[in-house]
Amino acid sequence: MADTTPLMRQVEAFLAELAQTASPATIDAYRRDLAALFEFLDAQGIDDGGALNVALLRRFLGGERARGLAPRSLARRRAAIARFAERLRRDGRLAHNPADLVRTPKAPKDLPRPVDVDALARFLDTPHDGSPLSVRDQAMLELFYSSGLRLAELAALDLSDLQAQRVRVLGKGAKPRQMPVGRRASQALDAWLGVRGALASDGETALFVGARGGRLGHRAIQQRLVKQARARGLDEHLHPHRLRHSFASHLLESSQDLRAVQELLGHAHLSTTQIYTRLDWQHLAAGYDAAHPRARRRRPDDSDTSS
Numbered sequence: 001m002a003d004t005t006p007l008m009r010q011v012e013a014f015l016a017e018l019a020q021t022a023s024p025a026t027i028d029a030y031r032r033d034l035a036a037l038f039e040f041l042d043a044q045g046i047d048d049g050g051a052l053n054v055a056l057l058r059r060f061l062g063g064e065r066a067r068g069l070a071p072r073s074l075a076r077r078r079a080a081i082a083r084f085a086e087r088l089r090r091d092g093r094l095a096h097n098p099a100d101l102v103r104t105p106k107a108p109k110d111l112p113r114p115v116d117v118d119a120l121a122r123f124l125d126t127p128h129d130g131s132p133l134s135v136r137d138q139a140m141l142e143l144f145y146s147s148g149l150r151l152a153e154l155a156a157l158d159l160s161d162l163q164a165q166r167v168r169v170l171g172k173g174a175k176p177r178q179m180p181v182g183r184r185a186s187q188a189l190d191a192w193l194g195v196r197g198a199l200a201s202d203g204e205t206a207l208f209v210g211a212r213g214g215r216l217g218h219r220a221i222q223q224r225l226v227k228q229a230r231a232r233g234l235d236e237h238l239h240p241h242r243l244r245h246s247f248a249s250h251l252l253e254s255s256q257d258l259r260a261v262q263e264l265l266g267h268a269h270l271s272t273t274q275i276y277t278r279l280d281w282q283h284l285a286a287g288y289d290a291a292h293p294r295a296r297r298r299r300p301d302d303s304d305t306s307s
Contacts, residue, residue, distance in 0.1 A: 005047035007038060014087045021173050023152050033080035036064070050093035052085055057102045071105040078104045114249035115236060120145065124184070126232040132195040133211065137224050139185075139192035140208060143167070144240055146185035148247035148264055151240040155218050157207040162189065171266035179264065 011034050019027050040060045041047070057078075065074055082099035089097050115123075124141060128134035144154060153169040161168045165186060167179050181189070192208075200206075201213030208216045222239055229238040244265075252261050 007041065007047050007049050010049045010088065010093075011038065011084065014084050017087065018083070023172060025152060026172075029076060030080040030083070033077045034084060036060075036077065037081060048093075049084070049088045052081075052088070052094060052098050054098045054101045057081060057098050061102060061104060065105070074104040075106075078102060113242075114246040115234075115238070115242060117246075117250050119234065119236075120246060123229070123232050123234045128228075128231075132198050133224075134228075135188075135195050136192050136199070136208060136216075137228050139188040140221065141225070141228065141243070142185035142188040143181065144243040145247050146182040147179040148244045148251075149179065149240075150244060150266075151218055151221060154208070154240070155216060155221060158205045159207055160205070162207065169266075175266065177263075177266050 015027055015031060015034075018030065022030075037060060040063070041051075041056070044056070046056075061074060061078060064077060069077070078099060082097060085094060085097045085099050088094045124138075124145065128138055140154065143149060147167060147169075149167075149169060150171070153171060156170060157167065165181050167181050168176060169179055170176055196209065199211060199213055200209045204213060204215070206215035208221070210216045210220055225238050225240065225243075229236065248261055248265055251264070252258065255261070
């Protein structure tokens with residue numbers, strides 16, 4: 001520790017604190033973002049976060065943009081720095097948070113398209129070879145689509161998280177929520193639990209395990225979804241986030257209940273759900289025309305009482 005700089009110690013302390021509430025993926029991303037900042041500051045001869053100011057941050061982010069960093073990545077860089085600087089402010093090393101006065105370009109809202117509901121139904125109903133791995137994959141697919149889980153949420157599931165027609169998940173910020181599990185997903189999970197013992201190591205608590213008996217990792221889950229899409233003839237790139245997006249979009253089209261979808265997705269803010277689900281204007285307009293008393297179309301045989 002004696003060979004480290006004050007800035008390195010400050011970053012590690014910040015990440016250790018953040019790890020208490022954030023996901024491992026978030027920690028890894030913030031570590032990379034702050035490593036880029038550290039490299040920039042080191043080139044300036046700065047080794048203490050207390051020297052951060054608006055001019056330095058604008059130069060850093062401007063340089064990142066000049067070398068081609070995408071708007072979304074720039075926004076994440078700024079978010080990581082803002083949270084780090086806020087900790088320094090709380091510790092009395094900064095008088096104010098300089099990131100509050102720095103802006104980055106808005107990222108495009110390029111969310112994935114949902115898979116067509118009929119195409120997805122045909123895909124999920126396509127028979128598989130009946131092997132334990134395929135039974136497991138079917139359970140994962142059904143659960144992703146039935147409950148709209150994030151990849152990290154599904155990978156972290158333990159056997160104890162399953163209840164009757166429900167599953168308990170830990171979302172972002174370690175916030176727990178109960179998710180309903182549909183009939184088809186329940187059937188697929190029952191089938192998987194019936195063969196799980198053929199793969200799982202003794203004492204393994206993970207719901208989904210790999211061929212070696214341990215918890216199935218994020219990358220392995222992604223690869224299995226791609227493999228199943230190819231094997232079943234789904235002519236689209238399939239990944240967990242797209243299944244989550246399809247869950248939200250299809251549910252919203254059926255229920256038109258944005259607040260309920262927000263709760264199911266685990267979003268803290270309704271605005272996130274509005275962006276995420278890409279509300280279809282024609283669908284909303286049709287609902288408006290059918291429901292609003294001043295918007296209903298007049299029937300052709302209605303008489304015109306004006307004179």
